[in-house]
Amino acid sequence: MQEKGTISIHTExxxxxxxxxxxxxxxxxxxxxxxxxxxxxxxxxxxxxxxQFNGELGELRVEVSFxxxxxxxxxxxxxxxxxDEEIKKYINQIxxxxxxxxxxRFKDAKDANEIIGxxxxxxxxxxxxxxxxxxxxxxxxxxxxxxxxxxxxSTEFEITDGDRTQRGTDVILYINSDxxxxxxxxxxxxxxxxxCKFLPVPIxxxxxxxxxxxxxxxxxxxxxxxxxxxxIVNTTKPIWTKAPSELTDEDYLDFYDExxxxxxxPLFWIHLxxxxxxxxxxxxYFPKVKNEFELQRNKIKLFSRQVFITDEVKDIVPEFLxxxxxxxxxxxxPLNVSRSFLQADSNVKKINAHITKKVADKLSELYKKDRKAxxxxxxxxxxxxxxxxxxxxxxxxKAKDFALLTNTANEYFTLEEYKTKAEVLQKDKDGTxxxxxxxxxxxxxAFIQSARNKSYDVLLMDSPIDNHFIGQLEHKLEKTALxxxxxxxxxxxxxxxxTIAHVLSEDESSKVKAVFEKAINKPAMSVEIESxxxxxxPVSITMNEFxxxxxxxAAMGGGGPMNFYGALPDNYKVAINANHKLVxxxxxxxxxxxxxxxxxQAYDLALLSQGMLTGSDLTEFLKRSVDMIEQ
Numbered sequence: 001m002q003e004k005g006t007i008s009i010h011t012e013x014x015x016x017x018x019x020x021x022x023x024x025x026x027x028x029x030x031x032x033x034x035x036x037x038x039x040x041x042x043x044x045x046x047x048x049x050x051x052q053f054n055g056e057l058g059e060l061r062v063e064v065s066f067x068x069x070x071x072x073x074x075x076x077x078x079x080x081x082x083x084d085e086e087i088k089k090y091i092n093q094i095x096x097x098x099x100x101x102x103x104x105r106f107k108d109a110k111d112a113n114e115i116i117g118x119x120x121x122x123x124x125x126x127x128x129x130x131x132x133x134x135x136x137x138x139x140x141x142x143x144x145x146x147x148x149x150x151x152x153x154s155t156e157f158e159i160t161d162g163d164r165t166q167r168g169t170d171v172i173l174y175i176n177s178d179x180x181x182x183x184x185x186x187x188x189x190x191x192x193x194x195x196c197k198f199l200p201v202p203i204x205x206x207x208x209x210x211x212x213x214x215x216x217x218x219x220x221x222x223x224x225x226x227x228x229x230x231x232i233v234n235t236t237k238p239i240w241t242k243a244p245s246e247l248t249d250e251d252y253l254d255f256y257d258e259x260x261x262x263x264x265x266p267l268f269w270i271h272l273x274x275x276x277x278x279x280x281x282x283x284x285y286f287p288k289v290k291n292e293f294e295l296q297r298n299k300i301k302l303f304s305r306q307v308f309i310t311d312e313v314k315d316i317v318p319e320f321l322x323x324x325x326x327x328x329x330x331x332x333x334p335l336n337v338s339r340s341f342l343q344a345d346s347n348v349k350k351i352n353a354h355i356t357k358k359v360a361d362k363l364s365e366l367y368k369k370d371r372k373a374x375x376x377x378x379x380x381x382x383x384x385x386x387x388x389x390x391x392x393x394x395x396x397x398k399a400k401d402f403a404l405l406t407n408t409a410n411e412y413f414t415l416e417e418y419k420t421k422a423e424v425l426q427k428d429k430d431g432t433x434x435x436x437x438x439x440x441x442x443x444x445x446a447f448i449q450s451a452r453n454k455s456y457d458v459l460l461m462d463s464p465i466d467n468h469f470i471g472q473l474e475h476k477l478e479k480t481a482l483x484x485x486x487x488x489x490x491x492x493x494x495x496x497x498x499t500i501a502h503v504l505s506e507d508e509s510s511k512v513k514a515v516f517e518k519a520i521n522k523p524a525m526s527v528e529i530e531s532x533x534x535x536x537x538p539v540s541i542t543m544n545e546f547x548x549x550x551x552x553x554a555a556m557g558g559g560g561p562m563n564f565y566g567a568l569p570d571n572y573k574v575a576i577n578a579n580h581k582l583v584x585x586x587x588x589x590x591x592x593x594x595x596x597x598x599x600x601q602a603y604d605l606a607l608l609s610q611g612m613l614t615g616s617d618l619t620e621f622l623k624r625s626v627d628m629i630e631q
Contacts, residue, residue: 040079
């Protein structure tokens, strides 16, 4: 038998297109050809179960081998095989897929969708790395003759008698000079680990010949004997293909360690297992992330029937869950011809919504089952929950019942619990409940103590997205405002309409203000005389809540005037407590120089309490402090 012909395609430029544009990365060829081989073994297994094939199945497997001297890579299987007519039908007619006919033939099979083949363009990815491709195959059909197909990357092909004696197919790639990097054991092993690590059929990998001589051929050239490839590179039944009831916690943790070696154990996980109205399996892990918001994303791996597709899953997994780890596997996610990029459609949207719901349900379950354990995990999972509430309205509606607020005393409250707590003491004169918060208790301790002296509570809001979360809470919670504890003096933060008289006359107030303005001498520091309790600090440095939020947004790359005018300038208020005895002492100082020295010292102490005194200013403060002690 011998036949020559032209491949049925519409343009002779199809191969350059395949090589340059069809696949985003040329290593994809090994994924495509190996998964094709796996499909062939899956089909013969299915035919056997349907009574359409009565022969011995044997040990179904795929072998990937390479021969550095011959510059070949071979992918072999003992699956379905092909006749010469099927080669012409499935290989030569690029646009036609054998899957259609196969599905029609076995449409009554319950899981026929699971055995669709991947003939067609996937096979032609071989020409990204090969000058010539050879197929040597023998069909499972009774009386079938072995057939060989050869193509050199043009539209010309040749079909001749093959020499395969057992059912299955060999695809032999004659690697081109630009792709000899793939004739390397470690390179191929890495690609198989990436794409084929969890294929459902054993994948054997190794060199095609050993290095021991096996005599000479008739021309005197040394021969090398074939070796049995016994290096299995994949796990055929990864945990996401099993029922949760079959698995232990140790199984989930071992799988996580396999996916992400050297990582800390995850907090918990969610096992996905849906078969209607779409197929979806997988395991998603919540890693320990704390406040490191800028972690590497793309940690979730997308598979289709256990073939790795991509780790760019932003269309499938909600944005706020992109920091999760794990795997998802679905044959219902539409992929373009290279299987490398997702196309948005209704199934993707449904899967996205389902994952969101499953995560919300899991978090709710953990909260209700053991609140104390949930609180202990909150520092790690709070980032996910807040991000989800900000980005997904439906998730907010679910999460508002298990989202927690933490105060500086390390106590935890649901939104409803905290509302009840704050309403008792923290309503201002207009009936607005004011939530006080700190993003840095170490620097803001003096302000926190002032709040506690009035029995006010202070929340801890120190995650990277709390600036946005604060705005959402104000939007969602009726008659509620959030103010950072150092945004003003405590009586102004929660203005109850009470007025505190101060001991200074109007003239004395003007003098004190002038003394401090001279001592500070910085345009960004606006001095104001405040009526405060005598036990409050003599000097406090604050920044207006609105201005500080704008600066924080600008620092995070958000909107605001900085987009048009550059970075926002610092603008602080220096609040002088008119009722503090130190202020009276400054006013009565013997000389103007002494007044300035005391005012500067009180101002520097305020800076020091917030970590704002640095460099030469700090050195000057230390020298001045020593001088004052000596005096």
